[in-house]
Amino acid sequence: MAVDEAWVELKTEDGRTYFWNRRENTRAWQLPEGTRERWVGQKSTDRRTYYWSRGTKETVWVLPPLASSGDTGETDKATPQQAS
Numbered sequence: 001m002a003v004d005e006a007w008v009e010l011k012t013e014d015g016r017t018y019f020w021n022r023r024e025n026t027r028a029w030q031l032p033e034g035t036r037e038r039w040v041g042q043k044s045t046d047r048r049t050y051y052w053s054r055g056t057k058e059t060v061w062v063l064p065p066l067a068s069s070g071d072t073g074e075t076d077k078a079t080p081q082q083a084s
Helices: none
Strands: 002-011 017-021 026-028 035-043 049-053
Touching: none
Parallel strands: 002 035
Antiparallel strands: 002 017, 017 026, 035 049
16 A cells, blocks of 8 residues: 555544545545555644654654655665666
C-alpha cells in the first residue's frame, strides 16, 4: 500500500473519519484504493489541531510542505544495471 503525504486523516465534530487531500484541497470519506495517509490530525485539550505521522510517530503543529507534485515523498530506488 502506497503512503501519500498529501492525505490527512481527520474527524468531524461528531467523530466520523474523513480524509483531506492537501495537494488538491479536496475531502473524501474514503481514501483512493491502494493509498494510505501519512498524517493523522487530532484535537489537543485546548481544541488546537496537531498532526502525527503513522510511520514515524512524529508530532507537529504545522504539517511539513508537500514535495513537488511528481514526487510522492518516497525515496527513489536505484535501477540495477544489466551485466555486460
